[in-house]
Amino acid sequence: MNLEAMTLERLKQGYRIKQFSVKEITTAYLDRIKRLDNKINAFIHLCEEEAVKEAKALDERIASGAEVGPLAGIPVAIKDNICTDGFKTTCASKMLGNFVPPYDATVVKQLKEAGAIVIGKTNMDEFAMGSSTENSAFKITRNPWNRDKVPGGSSGGSAAAVAAGFTPLAIGSDTGGSIRQPAAFCGVVGLKPTYGLVSRYGLIAFASSLDQIGPITKTVKDCAYSLEVITGKDPLDSTCYKGVVNRDYKEILEENIAGLKIGVPREFFQEGVDHEIQQAIKISIKKLEEMRVIVEEFSLPIMDIGLSTYRILSSAEASSNLARYDGIRYGYRSDNSADLEELIVNSRTEAFGKEVKRRIMLGTYVLSSSHYNNYYKKAAENRISIENMFKEALKKYDLIISPTTSQLPFNIGEKIAHSLEMHQSDIYTVFANITGIPAISIPCGFSQSRLPIGLQFMGSPFSEGKLLTVAHQLEERLTLQQQGLELEVREGCD
Amino acid sequence: MRLETIIGLEIHVELATKSKIFCNCSTVFGGVPNENTCPICTGLPGTLPVLNEETVKLAITAGKALNCEINLVNKFDRKHYFYPDLPKAYQISQFDIPLCKKGYMEIDLGGNQKIVNITRVHMEEDAGKLIHLENEPVTLVDYNRAGVPLIEIVTAPELRSPEEAVTFLKSLKTILQYTGVSDCKMQEGSLRCDVNISLRQVGQETYNTRVEIKNLNSFREVLKALKQEEKRQRELYLHGKGDTIQQETRRWDENKQNTVIMRKKEESQDYRYFLEPDLGTLVIEESMIQGIEDNLPEFPRARRERILKQYGIKEDQADLLIREKHMINYFEAVVTFGGNPLEISNWITVELFKELKGKGEEVRIPIKPKYLAELIKMVQEESISRPAGKLVLKELLVKDKSPAEIVGEKDLEQISDVQELETIAFNIITENPQAVEDYKKGKAKAVGYLVGQVMKATKGQGNPQLIKEIIEKEVQK
Numbered sequence: 003m004n005l006e007a008m009t010l011e012r013l014k015q016g017y018r019i020k021q022f023s024v025k026e027i028t029t030a031y032l033d034r035i036k037r038l039d040n041k042i043n044a045f046i047h048l049c050e051e052e053a054v055k056e057a058k059a060l061d062e063r064i065a066s067g068a069e070v071g072p073l074a075g076i077p078v079a080i081k082d083n084i085c086t087d088g089f090k091t092t093c094a095s096k097m098l099g100n101f102v103p104p105y106d107a108t109v110v111k112q113l114k115e116a117g118a119i120v121i122g123k124t125n126m127d128e129f130a131m132g133s134s135t136e137n138s139a140f141k142i143t144r145n146p147w148n149r150d151k152v153p154g155g156s157s158g159g160s161a162a163a164v165a166a167g168f169t170p171l172a173i174g175s176d177t178g179g180s181i182r183q184p185a186a187f188c189g190v191v192g193l194k195p196t197y198g199l200v201s202r203y204g205l206i207a208f209a210s211s212l213d214q215i216g217p218i219t220k221t222v223k224d225c226a227y228s229l230e231v232i233t234g235k236d237p238l239d240s241t242c243y244k245g246v247v248n249r250d251y252k253e254i255l256e257e258n259i260a261g262l263k264i265g266v267p268r269e270f271f272q273e274g275v276d277h278e279i280q281q282a283i284k285i286s287i288k289k290l291e292e293m294r295v296i297v298e299e300f301s302l303p304i305m306d307i308g309l310s311t312y313r314i315l316s317s318a319e320a321s322s323n324l325a326r327y328d329g330i331r332y333g334y335r336s337d338n339s340a341d342l343e344e345l346i347v348n349s350r351t352e353a354f355g356k357e358v359k360r361r362i363m364l365g366t367y368v369l370s371s372s373h374y375n376n377y378y379k380k381a382a383e384n385r386i387s388i389e390n391m392f393k394e395a396l397k398k399y400d401l402i403i404s405p406t407t408s409q410l411p412f413n414i415g416e417k418i419a420h421s422l423e424m425h426q427s428d429i430y431t432v433f434a435n436i437t438g439i440p441a442i443s444i445p446c447g448f449s450q451s452r453l454p455i456g457l458q459f460m461g462s463p464f465s466e467g468k469l470l471t472v473a474h475q476l477e478e479r480l481t482l483q484q485q486g487l488e489l490e491v492r493e494g495c496d
Numbered sequence: 497m498r499l500e501t502i503i504g505l506e507i508h509v510e511l512a513t514k515s516k517i518f519c520n521c522s523t524v525f526g527g528v529p530n531e532n533t534c535p536i537c538t539g540l541p542g543t544l545p546v547l548n549e550e551t552v553k554l555a556i557t558a559g560k561a562l563n564c565e566i567n568l569v570n571k572f573d574r575k576h577y578f579y580p581d582l583p584k585a586y587q588i589s590q591f592d593i594p595l596c597k598k599g600y601m602e603i604d605l606g607g608n609q610k611i612v613n614i615t616r617v618h619m620e621e622d623a624g625k626l627i628h629l630e631n632e633p634v635t636l637v638d639y640n641r642a643g644v645p646l647i648e649i650v651t652a653p654e655l656r657s658p659e660e661a662v663t664f665l666k667s668l669k670t671i672l673q674y675t676g677v678s679d680c681k682m683q684e685g686s687l688r689c690d691v692n693i694s695l696r697q698v699g700q701e702t703y704n705t706r707v708e709i710k711n712l713n714s715f716r717e718v719l720k721a722l723k724q725e726e727k728r729q730r731e732l733y734l735h736g737k738g739d740t741i742q743q744e745t746r747r748w749d750e751n752k753q754n755t756v757i758m759r760k761k762e763e764s765q766d767y768r769y770f771l772e773p774d775l776g777t778l779v780i781e782e783s784m785i786q787g788i789e790d791n792l793p794e795f796p797r798a799r800r801e802r803i804l805k806q807y808g809i810k811e812d813q814a815d816l817l818i819r820e821k822h823m824i825n826y827f828e829a830v831v832t833f834g835g836n837p838l839e840i841s842n843w844i845t846v847e848l849f850k851e852l853k854g855k856g857e858e859v860r861i862p863i864k865p866k867y868l869a870e871l872i873k874m875v876q877e878e879s880i881s882r883p884a885g886k887l888v889l890k891e892l893l894v895k896d897k898s899p900a901e902i903v904g905e906k907d908l909e910q911i912s913d914v915q916e917l918e919t920i921a922f923n924i925i926t927e928n929p930q931a932v933e934d935y936k937k938g939k940a941k942a943v944g945y946l947v948g949q950v951m952k953a954t955k956g957q958g959n960p961q962l963i964k965e966i967i968e969k970e971v972q973k
Contacts, residue, residue, distance in 0.1 A: 319770075
């Protein structure tokens with residue numbers, strides 16, 4: 003019996019029929035992490051003691067016949083930019099190296115209430131800025147499929163942890179693709195929900211109008227299970243959706259998808275897309291057609307403005323959100339400063355990494371009164387036209403399909419010095435953030451070099467149900483699981 | 497060269513909400529440092545603001561009291577600057593679209609009415625406070641005030657003298673108090689004022705370079721600072737050096753009794769305003785505005801007219817009472833317990849004000865209205881003398897007892913028993929033959945002396961009117 007390879011769903015069944023206990027699940031995963039994470043570096047810190055304690059308590063409750071939550075006993079890894087009460091939350095930055103939040107993020111609270119067991123905090127690009135997890139101030143995470151490759155980013159630690167069998171569920175955050183791109187690189191499922199579906203309270207902000215928290219799992223069904231737990235209104239987040247959403251995602255996974263219309267934006271398949279990725283998507287499209295889904299090519303002429311709009315908006319908001327780290331109240335404080343101004347300048351200079359500084363400077367520039375109209379204002383206008391184009395497209399199509407990334411996972415160190423090339427990693431993913439719509443990345447095949455390939459579905463706001471249903475049925479049809487997805491992960495690790 | 501003074505005001509007013517603008521912390525003044533704080537108002541990573549609806553209601557109330565148009569679709573903006581009292585390094589404010597605009601307020605300039613236009617009123621959050629230790633190179637921060645809701649009121653540059661500016665501020669303060677928008681306690685910083693001042697030749701249509709003066713914490717400082725700056729600029733113009741006036745920010749230095757420079761224009765900050773993404777669009781319903789308008793309380797001017805008509809009190813006393821809402825409320829509360837309004841007004845504006853003097857006009861009266869009414873009644877019915885009444889008033893200020901109890905304790909009951917008083921008066925007359933002589937020689941004052949002696953003998957409890965009658969009757973014999 004291999005607990006670490008099990009899906010979340012299978013684990014739930016297991017302890018219900020007393021095949022194994024919650025404590026056994028927890029220790030199995032923790033043992034695996036301790037044995038193998040030195041090769042992957044998915045975690046920044048573990049919450050071992052508390053996790054085992056929680057697991058024991060849960061076993062007792064289960065034994066006493068008490069009701070337990072929908073994720074009872076499921077280990078969960080949390081990206082280190084999501085606050086955990088009493089546990090360090092560093093954003094993989096020297097700036098917050100010792101920051102211990104006095105509160106749980108709403109998602110952490112929801113997960114705990116659902117019975118999930120927080121086992122640790124995962125590595126990431128500093129303040130979620132990056133696409134390779136190389137921008138962490140602490141360690142470089144490796145791709146479990148090939149340890150010379152990056153796991154993607156910024157939620158690289160979370161994606162690698164699921165791929166390496168360290169946890170059946172990890173939570174990430176996605177500002178321009180930070181859940182979906184690493185999910186694609188690591189061969190796992192990653193969902194960026196509709197903006198406002200999941201509370202951002204406790205997520206350390208990078209770009210507030212783009213950030214969303216979402217789950218990373220082995221299967222689409224596990225994703226549906228997890229999403230049900232972390233959605234819902236939150237009085238602490240004014241941007242949370244206040245309307246009614248049907249959250250029974252797993253109930254509709256088997257609904258008939260025949261007759262649904264899926265659009266293929268021509269511009270997403272032009273030059274620069276890896277040939278093997280193109281092939282893999284084509285196979286998936288064929289599978290969808292076999293299920294009598296109508297797939298149609300159409301034009302979405304936005305490729306040229308997506309990334310620049312994203313860069314300007316996200317950097318502007320980042321420069322504002324990261325201004326509070328001044329060394330005064332918490333976080334890193336420089337020892338060498340003669341006065342207040344020096345204290346602030348030196349603390350920031352010494353504690354922020356290169357990429358973070360780059361974005362703060364860019365953001366400050368585009369918001370300054372003499373450049374505001376040329377940059378920020380234009381980007382905000384572009385955002386509206388992109389939103390309108392997607393709205394139009396999603397009137398015609400139930401979903402839009404595209405590759406998650408244009409390239410296969412690249413080598414560690416390959417792109418870190420080339421900021422612009424690195425930014426290209428987000429070329430297909432930023433649109434869901436700019437427009438606020440939901441998007442999911444699922445594995446759809448492998449390259450000849452045995453590297454995973456990701457496929458992305460995008461849908462109308464709050465169409466997560468449809469997104470998950472189509473993704474689930476395609477996943478079943480692709481039978482990658484049966485093709486030894488798990489085995490590969492383990493071989494990559496052991 | 498005939499010069500005229502151009503003054504515009506920016507007034508920050510703390511709204512009288514119970515909790516802060518974006519979290520549930522209390523707004524109460526004077527707590528232990530950082531007692532009223534939470535992760536949200538100290539801007540801890542990951543926290544988000546949620547707008548307190550009460551803030552919007554009070555801001556609209558202010559807007560309506562100042563005859564403003566209310567903007568229906570609103571947003572918030574971030575205003576950035578680095579300073580330790582600002583936990584997020586940006587202030588959530590409203591930049592290009594204020595909640596209220598195009599209003600006006602009427603002020604009374606010695607009988608003449610003047611309309612002063614209000615350019616805008618917008619909502620924002622207050623910052624914390626720095627405390628510099630005296631003998632150590634240490635600065636502490638108190639975030640109790642961080643996140644307290646403010647409105648900023650901006651007037652058009654239509655005030656023409658420092659005195660006019662102060663008149664405007666006084667009327668504004670009264671209106672904001674009457675409408676419950678703010679307690680406007682200047683000592684506690686819940687009303688703060690920045691002024692802009694420039695001079696120009698009479699008849700000139702454009703404005704000259706203006707100077708801003710910040711951190712004015714009392715009407716007296718506003719007046720003094722404006723007068724000083726007016727004088728400084730006037731002298732420069734009269735010496736042909738008007739063009740050397742720079743657009744700059746100065747502050748009032750209480751020790752130097754003058755304005756000192758804070759920063760020049762080129763040092764002015766770029767606040768990098770942009771839309772606050774953590775707060776959604778704020779849509780105001782017409783019905784909400786209507787509800788607020790329908791419930792606006794009686795304004796000071798109208799109330800003064802009503803008070804005069806209804807109670808027939810003296811005009812100068814009405815003016816004193818109307819100045820603070822709690823004072824006029826107190827007067828009316830005492831009146832409801834019966835008694836002569838004229839007497840009540842006298843007691844409050846003369847005797848009580850004398851006792852409260854030096855404690856600031858914002859001080860609350862600690863005497864229950866019922867007790868003051870009883871006290872005045874006792875004096876009027878002559879069960880105690882007026883001097884004894886004043887004694888009881890002093891006691892009432894420090895003790896929570898009824899006037900009757902205090903009178904009993906202090907044995908202050910007035911002696912109106914004619915026989916008893918006659919006995920004492922006879923003795924006094926016998927002991928003071930000289931005074932009687934004086935009277936008979938035509939010195940009417942001698943009666944006063946004898947009455948005084950009787951009062952002394954009765955420890956002030958004798959009924960002075962009766963004593964006077966008795967003495968006059970006796971010495972004339």
